Amino acid sequence: MSVSLVNTSATTLVATQMTNITSEEKRNLLFDVNCSLEVQMEDFDEIWWPLVSNIWTQWTSYKQVNGNFWKIFTCYFTKYRDSSTRQKENISNEKCRITKTRPSGLCHAKIKVEWLVSLKIVKVGCYKDSSNHTHSLLDVNRLKRPQIIRTLVEKEAVKNYLPPAITATIKEYTTIELGLDASAQCKEVTNIKYKVRGPIEVHLVGNSDLKLDISQSVSYLKEQGYQVEIYRVHQRSTKGIVFAHPEQLEKLENHGWLTLIDSTHKTNRYDWRLFTLYVHDTYGCWNIGAHFL
Numbered sequence: 001m002s003v004s005l006v007n008t009s010a011t012t013l014v015a016t017q018m019t020n021i022t023s024e025e026k027r028n029l030l031f032d033v034n035c036s037l038e039v040q041m042e043d044f045d046e047i048w049w050p051l052v053s054n055i056w057t058q059w060t061s062y063k064q065v066n067g068n069f070w071k072i073f074t075c076y077f078t079k080y081r082d083s084s085t086r087q088k089e090n091i092s093n094e095k096c097r098i099t100k101t102r103p104s105g106l107c108h109a110k111i112k113v114e115w116l117v118s119l120k121i122v123k124v125g126c127y128k129d130s131s132n133h134t135h136s137l138l139d140v141n142r143l144k145r146p147q148i149i150r151t152l153v154e155k156e157a158v159k160n161y162l163p164p165a166i167t168a169t170i171k172e173y174t175t176i177e178l179g180l181d182a183s184a185q186c187k188e189v190t191n192i193k194y195k196v197r198g199p200i201e202v203h204l205v206g207n208s209d210l211k212l213d214i215s216q217s218v219s220y221l222k223e224q225g226y227q228v229e230i231y232r233v234h235q236r237s238t239k240g241i242v243f244a245h246p247e248q249l250e251k252l253e254n255h256g257w258l259t260l261i262d263s264t265h266k267t268n269r270y271d272w273r274l275f276t277l278y279v280h281d282t283y284g285c286w287n288i289g290a291h292f293l
């Protein structure tokens, strides 16, 4: 099935008569203003329309007494202000530079979608004498992802994989399973994931009240079986906590004749240093003996 066939044909395409139609072909049909289409209502709402939610923005709607309703959708680019308008608004050059290129002219393509409720059919067609798009479908994809991609990203983001892994999964799924030429960029995945799950390192950020933060950390370590002591070096500002697991203390007692100490800086927001003691065990391995913070 090709889209050029649609352009020259005045007849209505009926979805149930089209077999093996890919998601990308569905998107092309719904993108084309001159394509008249009939789709089963359930299929339309659940499968077809989520594919093009990035292309069409609702303009008006009308509900009839018999329960049928129609909506007029206008191209996403109708509302989109081009970059020349933005420059007039004194947006810094830096911002303009990173803004993606977009079509210079606005698009006024419109379609009418009718939900014939009793027949359980949705009819899609050109609205009045609407002109066709002034840009390609890819131009829209570059600026905004269809709902189907966002939903996929949200589903994956909940599993808490890192953004590059999610991006790869989405790309594989959209191209192989859906035959869709529109995936998500890693940066977008990160943004969506942020909305779904909050900042990636949120579980590592402690209480903003330092005293409370320390006491919470101490109780956590004690729960994990660690022995924790708060220490203070007299006549100096040095203080902190030392923690070690009983197994580590045993190693320290047995092999403490040679102990190494090293520290890592910037281990928390206060730039504290984490000191670690290492002992040389009977197997010749350097083992962690205790930690100071």
Ligand SMILES: [Zn+2]
Residues within 6 Å of the ligand: 075, 076, 077, 078, 107, 108, 109, 132, 133, 134, 135
């Ligand atoms: Zn358009």
